[in-house]
Amino acid sequence: MLLIDCPFCGKRPEVEFHCGGEAHIARPADPAQVDDAIWAEHLFVRKNPRGLHAERWRHLHGCGQWFNALRDTYTDRFVETYKAGEQPKHPLTETRA
Ligand SMILES: [Zn+2]
Structure with missing residues (x-):
């Protein structure tokens, strides 16, 4: 069974958790000045790396x-x-070819 280390509770079974998607997505600083293409990218485009995410x-x-x-x-x-x-302590640079 996969255990996930909750920063508040410690290690618990994965069935207790739910993934909410990519982290560290910044909302545009001035939303009124952003066009539809940039909004669409902000809302829908996510990384899908093979490796660290x-x-x-x-x-x-x-x-x-x-x-x-x-x-x-x-x-x-x-x-x-x-x-x-x-921010994570581990660098986010590892990706697999
Ligand atoms: Zn917890």
């Missing part, structure tokens, strides 16, 4: 908190979890 996760059947995780999409290994608003 920063994702938002929620401990849905536990504390209910949102947090971020670095997960290797190739091995499904969680490299690191950290609270929302923080």
Whole structure:
């Protein structure tokens, strides 16, 4: 069974969690000045790397908190979890060919 390390509760079974998609997506600073193409990219275009990926996760059947995780999409290994608003300690540069 895959265990995910919730930054608030510790390691729990993966069935308690829900993935919320890519992390660290910044909203445009001045939304009124953004055209439709940039809005569409902001809302719908996401990275899909083979390797490390920063994702938002929620401990849905536990504390209910949102947090971020670095997960290797190739091995499904969680490299690191950290609270929302923080940056990962591990560099986000590893990708697989
Ligand atoms: Zn938790």
